[in-house]
Amino acid sequence: MMEEVKEVTSPLSVHSHNIKVSEVLKDGDTLTFLIVSQKLSGTGEYHVDRTYDDFEWLQQHLFSQEDVPGIQGVIFPPLPAKAQVNASAKVMKQLGFLGLGEWQPYCKALETFLRQVAAHSILSKNNAVEIFLTSSDPPGRQRARKNIFNRLSQAVEEMRKEGHKDVDEFFQTERDHNLVLTGCTKTAAERFLDVVLTEQKIAVACGHFSAVLHLCVEPGEDPDKQAFTKACVKLSEVFDSMKKHMTSVAENNVSTLGLGLDLESRYQEAEKEMLFRRTCKLVELETARRNAEKAKPVKKAAMEEVKKAAETEFDHICQVAKKEITQFHSVRVEMLQQALVQWCEKQLVTAKENADQFNQHLQAFRGMA
Amino acid sequence: MADTARDPPPEHTDFQELEDAEDLFPEPVTTQESEPASLPAEDISTNSNGPKQDSLFDDDPEDLFAEATEEVSLDSPERDVLLSDGPSPAITPITPPTSVITPRIGLAHDDMFTHSSFDEIEEEEGGDSFDIHISVSDPEKVGDGMNAYMAYKVTTKTSMSLFKSTEFVVKRRFSDFLGLHSKLASKYLHIGYIVPPAPEKSIVGMTKVKVGKEDQSSNEFVEKRRSALERYLMRTVKHPILLKDPDVLQFLESSELPRAVSTQALSSAGLLRMVNKAADAVNKMTIKMNESDAWFEEKQQHFENLDVQLRKLHASVESLVCHRKELSVNTAQFAKSAAMLGNSEDHTALSRALSQLAEVEEKIDQLHQDQANADFYLFSELLGDYVRLITAVKGVFDHRMKTWQKWQDSQMLLQKKREAEAKLQFTNKPDKLQQAKDEIKELEGKVQQGERDFEQISKTIRKEVSRFEKERVKDFKTIIIKYLESLVQTQQQLIKYWEAFLPEAKAIS
Numbered sequence: 001m002m003e004e005v006k007e008v009t010s011p012l013s014v015h016s017h018n019i020k021v022s023e024v025l026k027d028g029d030t031l032t033f034l035i036v037s038q039k040l041s042g043t044g045e046y047h048v049d050r051t052y053d054d055f056e057w058l059q060q061h062l063f064s065q066e067d068v069p070g071i072q073g074v075i076f077p078p079l080p081a082k083a084q085v086n087a088s089a090k091v092m093k094q095l096g097f098l099g100l101g102e103w104q105p106y107c108k109a110l111e112t113f114l115r116q117v118a119a120h121s122i123l124s125k126n127n128a129v130e131i132f133l134t135s136s137d138p139p140g141r142q143r144a145r146k147n148i149f150n151r152l153s154q155a156v157e158e159m160r161k162e163g164h165k166d167v168d169e170f171f172q173t174e175r176d177h178n179l180v181l182t183g184c185t186k187t188a189a190e191r192f193l194d195v196v197l198t199e200q201k202i203a204v205a206c207g208h209f210s211a212v213l214h215l216c217v218e219p220g221e222d223p224d225k226q227a228f229t230k231a232c233v234k235l236s237e238v239f240d241s242m243k244k245h246m247t248s249v250a251e252n253n254v255s256t257l258g259l260g261l262d263l264e265s266r267y268q269e270a271e272k273e274m275l276f277r278r279t280c281k282l283v284e285l286e287t288a289r290r291n292a293e294k295a296k297p298v299k300k301a302a303m304e305e306v307k308k309a310a311e312t313e314f315d316h317i318c319q320v321a322k323k324e325i326t327q328f329h330s331v332r333v334e335m336l337q338q339a340l341v342q343w344c345e346k347q348l349v350t351a352k353e354n355a356d357q358f359n360q361h362l363q364a365f366r367g368m369a
Numbered sequence: 370m371a372d373t374a375r376d377p378p379p380e381h382t383d384f385q386e387l388e389d390a391e392d393l394f395p396e397p398v399t400t401q402e403s404e405p406a407s408l409p410a411e412d413i414s415t416n417s418n419g420p421k422q423d424s425l426f427d428d429d430p431e432d433l434f435a436e437a438t439e440e441v442s443l444d445s446p447e448r449d450v451l452l453s454d455g456p457s458p459a460i461t462p463i464t465p466p467t468s469v470i471t472p473r474i475g476l477a478h479d480d481m482f483t484h485s486s487f488d489e490i491e492e493e494e495g496g497d498s499f500d501i502h503i504s505v506s507d508p509e510k511v512g513d514g515m516n517a518y519m520a521y522k523v524t525t526k527t528s529m530s531l532f533k534s535t536e537f538v539v540k541r542r543f544s545d546f547l548g549l550h551s552k553l554a555s556k557y558l559h560i561g562y563i564v565p566p567a568p569e570k571s572i573v574g575m576t577k578v579k580v581g582k583e584d585q586s587s588n589e590f591v592e593k594r595r596s597a598l599e600r601y602l603m604r605t606v607k608h609p610i611l612l613k614d615p616d617v618l619q620f621l622e623s624s625e626l627p628r629a630v631s632t633q634a635l636s637s638a639g640l641l642r643m644v645n646k647a648a649d650a651v652n653k654m655t656i657k658m659n660e661s662d663a664w665f666e667e668k669q670q671h672f673e674n675l676d677v678q679l680r681k682l683h684a685s686v687e688s689l690v691c692h693r694k695e696l697s698v699n700t701a702q703f704a705k706s707a708a709m710l711g712n713s714e715d716h717t718a719l720s721r722a723l724s725q726l727a728e729v730e731e732k733i734d735q736l737h738q739d740q741a742n743a744d745f746y747l748f749s750e751l752l753g754d755y756v757r758l759i760t761a762v763k764g765v766f767d768h769r770m771k772t773w774q775k776w777q778d779s780q781m782l783l784q785k786k787r788e789a790e791a792k793l794q795f796t797n798k799p800d801k802l803q804q805a806k807d808e809i810k811e812l813e814g815k816v817q818q819g820e821r822d823f824e825q826i827s828k829t830i831r832k833e834v835s836r837f838e839k840e841r842v843k844d845f846k847t848i849i850i851k852y853l854e855s856l857v858q859t860q861q862q863l864i865k866y867w868e869a870f871l872p873e874a875k876a877i878s
Contacts, residue, residue, distance in 0.1 A: 177715065184710040191703040198696040205689040212681050218671070224838040231845050238853065333716050337877035340722060344874050348867040355860035362853040368846070 011125065013040055014133055016118030021111040024103045025049075029085050031103065033110060037118075037133050046134045052082050054132065055110065057139050058117070061128035068122060070313075072277040073320030075328050076123075077116035078266035080109045096193050097258040105254055105262075112263060122320070161283050162276055168318070174325055175275050182268040189261040196253050203246035210239035230368065238361045245354045252346040260339025264332060271328060278317050285310040501527035501606055503621070505599040508591045510578065511542075517579045518542045519591060521598060525621045531613060537622055543568075543575075545626055546598055552616045553605070558761070559768045560822075561829030563837055564611065565604040566757040568597035596746055600754060607840065658770050662827065668834055669766055676759045683752040690749055693741035697734050704730035718877040725873045729866050736859050743855040747848050755841070762837060769826045776819030783812040 014037040023034040030051055037046045059079050065071050081094050083106050092099045098106040118124050118133070131139050166172035213236035218225040288303070288310040295303040507522040524538045550567035557564050574590040602621075606612045620626065660666045704727045711723030790805040 177713075180713045181710075184706065184713050188703065188706040188710050191699065191706045194699040195696065195703050198692060198699050202689065202692045202696060205685070205692050209682070209685040209689060212678070212685050216678050216682070218674075222838075224835075224842050227842045228838075228845065231842065231849060235849055238849075238856075242856075329716070333719050333877060336719060337722070337874065340726065340874040340877070341871070344867055344871045348864065348871065351860055351863045351867060355857060355864060358853060358856045358860060362850065362857055365846070365850050365853060 012118055012130055012133070014038055014046060014118070015040060016115050016124065019111060019114045019118060019133070021107040021114070024107050026085055031083055031085060033107065035114065035133065048133065048136060050132065050138065054139055055079055055113070056082075058128055058132045062117070062123055062126055065126060070316030070318075070320035071122070072281065073274060073317035073324060074120075074122055075267070075271050075274045075324045077113050077120070078263075078270045079113055080106065080266070096189060097196070097254050097262045100196070100254050100258075101251065105259055108255070108259055109263065161280050164279050164283055166279070167282065170322070171275070171278070171318075175279070178268060178271055178275060182265070182272055185261065185265045185268050189258075189265045192253070192258060192261055196250050196258060199246050199250040199253070203243045203250065206239045206243035206246060210236045210243060213239065231365075234361070234365060234368065238358075241354075241357050241361065245350070245357075248350045248353075249347065252343065252350055256343035256346055257339050260336055260343075264336060267328070267332060271325070274321060274324065278314075278321055281310070281314050281317055285314045499529075499607070499609075501525065501529055501612075503599065503602045503606065505595050505602065508595055515579055518544075519575075519578060519594075521595060523602070523621065531618070533622060539621065539624055539626075541620070541626065543570075543594070543598070544628070545620065546601065548626075548628075549605075549616060549620045550601075553611060553614060556614070556616075557611070558764060559771075561765050561769065561826040561833060562608070562610060563758070563761050563765055563833045565601060565608070566761050568594060568601055569757075593750075596750065597754075600750070604754075604758075608836075658773050664831070665766070665769070665827070669763075672759055672762055672766070676756065676763070679752055679756050679759065683749065683756060686744060686749045686752060690741055690745045693737060693744055697737040697741060700730055700734040700737055704728075704734060716877075722873050722877050725870055729870050732866055733863065736862055740855070740859055743852055747852045747855070751844065751848050755844075758837075762834070765830055765833065769823070769830055772819070772823050772826050776816065776823050779812060779815040779819045783809065783816050786812055 018038055020036045021033050022036050025032045025034070032049050032051055035046075035048050035050055039045065056079070059076075062076065080098050081091070083095065083098070083103065084091055087095070087099065095106070098109050114133070117129055123129065128139070166175060213232045216232040217229050220226075285307075288307040292300070292303040292307040502525070504524045504526075505521050506524065508519045509521075511518055511520045520540045520542050522538055523541050524536070525532070526536045528535060547567050547570070550564070553564045571590070571594075574587070574594070577587045578591060605617060606621075611617055707723055707730060708727035711720050711727060714720035714723055786805060786809050790802070790809055793802045793805050796802075
């Protein structure tokens with residue numbers, strides 16, 4: 001069932017801010033995501049189910065909008081890596097936080113992706129978005145056209161361009177800054193993931209200790225034995241609490257700051273890609289200018305044409321890029337703030353609950369003695 | 370037999386347990402052999418439980434029993450005299466001459482067993498209630514290179530009249546503790562007392578310290594050892610009998626202590642210990658005891674089970690401690706990366722929030738470390754201590770088996786001698802016959818002694834086990850409460866940190 005994606009742009013018929021990836025279903029090796037979006041006019045919802053391939057289809061369509069001026073200056077909302085059932089260790093490492101918690105964080109990341117796409121002034125106009133969110137049939141699985149965004153296809157020598165000096169201070173600063181931030185954010189995210197994984201290990205260890213304690217039941221009516229048994233059982237409950245506590249702490253970490261750092265990290269990479277595309281265009285432009293200068297009279301006109309086209313394209317890209325960067329700066333600060341506030345609030349609630357519970361245990365123990 | 374202190378301190382222990390003990394007994398007798406002391410015989414006999422097997426602190430009990438049978442018979446008044454022997458508590462024990470071995474007679478006396486238990490004696494304890502606190506602190510490296518050692522300050526605070534003063538400090542090294550344990554073990558283990566085991570040696574750990582490595586792991590090692598030594602001393606003095614042992618008192622009070630060289634692992638004494646341990650293990654396997662007392666059978670099974678469970682718990686806690694330490698390391702790393710992120714950040718408020726985040730994480734790291742320490746020092750070490758204690762308990766049960774075996778051996782030998790004597794009756798060898806009769810008389814004494822010893826050790830063990838079980842419950846409960854308190858405290862701290870951070874996070878705009 002293939003729907004032709006008409007190359008017309010039309011406004012999106014659903015709200016962007018409350019798109020939900022409400023469920024994930026496992027069917028053998030495939031994961032299917034249930035997406036719910038609210039109609040703009042009136043009350044009504046669209047419920048669709050999509051697989052990861054469908055997300056990729058969407059992304060490919062967004063990438064291949066060559067006729068949109070300055071499209072290369074867009075910071076494309078990053079799509080998470082593919083999730084797999086029974087993923088290999090390598091894939092799990094790549095997914096990081098998104099691989100934890102029974103795919104709940106992963107769903108959240110997909111949700112963020114869709115919301116960002118749907119809210120984007122340029123991208124939301126692409127019909128593929130409408131089809132993806134509203135069509136009851138799965139969007140076409142055909143291979144998208146080769147597009148300019150397949151970095152893999154970029155020749156190795158293109159990578160040298162990454163360091164090419166910029167003509168615009170604004171962009172040079174942004175490129176330098178982005179380079180530093182990308183590295184720092186990635187490291188912070190990885191280290192935070194290590195923290196979460198260790199917290200999970202502690203939860204398991206507490207559970208284990210609790211189980212062994214429970215086995216320390218000594219039969220008999222001897223008062224000392226009974227007292228010891230009682231103490232062990234109570235302690236077993238304490239460690240069970242500790243297990244639950246650690247699990248909550250780890251979950252809080254993942255669902256707030258973990259997701260936040262993950263998104264920030266991927267978004268910084270997306271900005272990096274955009275800046276690189278622009279730099280490549282800059283190099284292209286400078287080459288075109290040189291060619292036009294050095295061109296022999298017979299070729300001059302043609303070279304001038306090429307130079308003019310490159311200049312126009314580059315200008316468009318810069319315009320879009322500037323807007324995107326400004327937008328990006330404010331969005332990411334807001335996003336990180338939200339992540340930090342939520343993180344702190346959740347951990348505070350958990351800490352208070354735990355303090356209460358441990359206190360109860362303590363009082364119970366004191367009463368026993 | 371002169372290699373261990375031969376003083377009969379447990380004797381005077383018993384008498385300490387009596388009301389107005391000091392009044393009853395004369396000044397310390399230096400030769401404790403059969404010097405009668407003036408004491409009202411009646412008082413003694415009412416406390417016929419008094420004489421315990423305690424003074425049978427001899428590596429070679431055979432000789433001891435021999436002396437016993439020779440010198441005193443069961444009902445002689447001399448028994449009472451012997452019972453009175455015992456120095457007053459303040460005596461600093463020196464190695465007394467071998468003849469000082471005070472025979473313990475009257476053990477099988479019926480009176481003793483009509484007293485329901487030793488617990489009664491302890492309840493009669495007048496005098497001090499248990500009030501003593503020992504701390505081991507200020508580890509200090511003394512000397513250089515491979516001859517260097519750690520000296521620890523041992524501070525005792527007490528109101529008990531057992532001691533010369535209420536607060537005193539001495540310096541001790543690790544081998545001193547081992548020496549103390551060695552003396553106590555040789556005196557009390559084989560008669561059924563559960564002597565707390567000394568902390569373990571660690572050649573690797575100490576070498577690091579000697580070599581002068583001032584890093585975290587060697588500091589941790591020293592702290593672990595210091596804590597273990599403190600627990601060891603407290604456990605030892607909690608034992609009502611051991612508390613009054615002159616070696617213990619000397620250890621705590623006297624400023625100079627003769628160096629215990631035989632505790633070195635690789636010394637000849639050390640090697641001898643290892644050989645003996647191996648021999649013991651073999652012997653244990655070959656002793657097949659007819660257990661007539663169900664209590665012992667049940668208890669042995671109980672301790673076997675407990676041993677298994679405690680080891681499991683210990684392993685489980687060690688895993689937990691390991692992960693906690695890992696968490697601390699990871700948290701510190703994350704804090705660093707958050708700080709770097711904050712530094713690279715343009716947006717002022719976000720940058721500040723991220724720096725605050727880094728600080729919070731550093732503080733949380735400290736909490737994790739504290740928690741790991743609590744896990745370790747409270748639980749892991751406690752469980753380790755108890756695993757070792759149970760080994761001592763099992764050892765005491767083994768000694769009982771050995772005592773039984775010895776009694777049985779004497780009986781069998783007696784049987785043989787009687788048969789031989791019967792045969793000799795029909796020969797015309799009066800000398801040999803007389804010799805046989807003498808030997809039989811001797812063996813009869815030995816058999817009786819063997820039976821008494823067996824009854825005695827069984828009785829002691831019952832008491833000890835009861836005390837051990839009570840202590841165990843108390844210990845665990847105390848530790849659990851401490852642990853819970855630390856958990857609550859950690860959470861409160863955590864709440865404070867989060868509450869402080871929240872406004873910073875909200876301030877980003």
